[in-house]
Amino acid sequence: MLLTAIAAVAVDVRADEAASRPVATRHQMMKECMAKQKASDAGLSKEQMKKNCRDVTEMARENAKADQKSADQR
Numbered sequence: 071m072l073l074t075a076i077a078a079v080a081v082d083v084r085a086d087e088a089a090s091r092p093v094a095t096r097h098q099m100m101k102e103c104m105a106k107q108k109a110s111d112a113g114l115s116k117e118q119m120k121k122n123c124r125d126v127t128e129m130a131r132e133n134a135k136a137d138q139k140s141a142d143q144r
Contacts, residue, residue: 099127 094102103123107114114122 096127096131099130100124103127 100120100123103126104119107119107123
């Protein structure tokens with residue numbers, strides 16, 4: 071029972087920490103994504119890598135905003 075209580079507190083603290091982190095800028099996210107794309111060496115053109123990263127970045131930003139909104143409602 072004590073372990074369950076500790077685990078519940080740890081999860082709650084971790085959720086608070088995640089909610090308080092600033093959202094990375096679009097430029098930072100694109101830069102990180104492009105580096106990952108280049109490192110994977112999937113044989114994609116630079117334009118295709120940019121398109122993939124734009125999609126990933128936009129989705130990540132939308133998710134982060136939704137997470138922030140739900141955290142604010144608590």
